[in-house]
Amino acid sequence: MEITAVESFPIKLPLESPVSFSNRTLTFRDHAITYVRTDEGHEGVGYSLGYEGAPLVAEAVESLLRPMLLGEDPRDTERLWHEMYDGTVQIGRTGLLLRAISxxxxxxxxxxxxAAGEPLHRLLGGHSTSVPSYASGGYYRDEKGHEALRGEMRRYLDEGHDVVKMKVGRLSAAEEAERVAAVRDEIGDDRTLLLDANGVWESSTEALRNCRAFAPYDPYFIEEPVMIDRVETMATVNDAIDYPVATGELEGTRHNFARLVDSGAATILQPDVTVCGGITEWLKIANYAAAYDVQIAPHYNWNIHASLLGAIENGLWVEYFYRDMDVKAFDDVVADPVRPDDDGVIDLPDRPGHGVPLDTDALATYEWT
Structure with missing residues (x-):
């Protein structure tokens, strides 16, 4: 089998109204879409969230990676990963080029x-056929007060979730503690509350002041209290609070994830397969973590992460966003998106491949030109 074509292009999915987290406001979501086609008629698709850089990711695929791939056997994933990574290491290693490789x-x-006639979760190990999810939200909007935040969380409980996540860090520590208290009051003491700061705090002092203000409301973890590169600062925070730090959504390659664990910066890892180097590298990260009994709770991209979580022994939860909350819009171009059942559990797709077919008409509608 040989690769005969590699095509990549960006899409831009508008949001109905601006949405904010701790340090950024968004009006759209963009993704780079990549197709690989073979002489035997097989077609595979991959994608990555672009954070306004999807055109650059797609250009990197077509200009830098495609020449390395044409004529190669697509089943040689380990060899091709190293050829792509090593072939761009002088200008890559992380960031845009690693997303392209992903x-x-x-x-x-x-x-x-x-080609094997197997769904991804079974091809990779077949640990389970369904995985638990949590409802992710709690973003900021101008008109959104405590009652609206409570209503959002009630909706997630009504959908069957016992685990919810909210954003923190845009307001003062006292104001954020009030938001967290409101959500804890709404969901009750028996459900699990996750927090996400998106790396907003610039020092351990600032991060600890906020994290300690949240402690009375029993969060299960705080995600990205400081930016990912401040590993020692992250480790200081993780060591000083009574609940764990989770991080990794912007991190790339197993070596960087090993540093997070070895330094004590993270208790829970959140590799994103569309960011860290693809499935080949994601599995190395997950298996390394398993050796230390570190759990994996991947960032975003529930359609493919559900299958990956179903392949490993140390999976925790899949992050799930409800489309009508107008925060993540990628399901608009997925032909058959996965969805949690009434207990917040996602059944894994049983079709061959990774099971995330894209809607070609929708892709054409949203192509970023």
Missing amino acids: TVDIALWDVKGK
Whole structure:
């Protein structure tokens, strides 16, 4: 089997109204979409969230990676990953180019699964056929007060979730503690509350002041209290509070994740397969973490992360966003998106490949030109 075509292009999905987290406001979501096609008629697709850089990710695939891939066997995922990574290491290693590699690697595994006639979770290990999810939200909008925040969380409980996540860090520590207290009051003491600061605090002093203000409301973890590169600061926070730090959504490669664990900066890892180097690298990260009994709770992209979590022994939860909350819009281009059942559990797709078929008409509608 040979790769005969590699195509990548950006899409731009508008949000109905601006949405904010601790340090940024968004009006749209963009993704780079990559297709890999073979001489035997198999087609695989991969993707990555662009954070306004999707055109650059797609250009990197077509200009830098495609020449390395044409004529190669798509099933040689390990070899091709190293050729892409090593071939761009002088200008890559993380960030934009690693996202480009991620889109290709995901597409290659999609081809591999289709050629083998196996769904991804079974091809990779078949640990389980369903995985738990949590409802992610609690974003900021101008008109959104405590009652609206409570209503959002009630909706998640009504959907069957016992685990919810909210954003923190945009307001003062006292104001944020009031928001967290409101959510804890709404969901009750027996449900699990997760917090996400998106790296907003610039020092351990500032992070600890906030995290300690949240402690009375029993959060299960605080995500990204400081930016990912401040590993020692993250470790100081993780050591000083009574609940764990989770991080990794912006991190790339197993080596950086090993540093997070080895330094004590993270108790829970959140690798994103569309960011860290694709499925090939995501599995190395998850298996390294398993050796230390570190749990994996991947960031975003529930359609593919559900299958990956179903392949490993140390999976915790899949992050899930409800489309009508107008925060994440990628399901608009997924032909058959996964969805939690009444207990917040996602059944894994049983179709060959990674099981995330995209709607070609929708892709055409939202292509960023």
